[in-house]
Amino acid sequence: MEYWFSYLMSCFHMAFQNAAFFMATVRNDLFLLDGRQFTALVLGVIGIILILFAALIRTSSRLRRSAAAIRSLSDELAQVTQDLNVERLWRLAGGDGTERPSAESLKELYRILARHHDDASYMA
Structure with a gap:
């Protein structure tokens, strides 16, 4: 040690x-260094720091916008997945692919899917 x-x-x-x-x-x-050279050196260093800070802020805002876009796409994907699951349930329940389910039967299918999802997450 x-x-x-x-x-x-x-x-x-x-x-x-x-x-x-x-x-x-x-x-x-x-x-x-004389006065002008020293001033130029100090202003150059301050300028480089400001440029780096501006690049950091710009990158941060881009990342925030990207996160919002990803969140939106994720929500849309979840909705599409839910709709596809409802369509599968409708077909499994004997519904014809050409006819559209009624609003009441869709609500019931969404309830079944939600209950099934809760059961699966509880079991996991």
């Missing part, structure tokens, strides 16, 4: 020394 701790501390120490050396180098190089 002591070996791993000393290894971790040596890595941290090296990283800290490198960061301190890098910051000292940057500080010394920044002193060599």
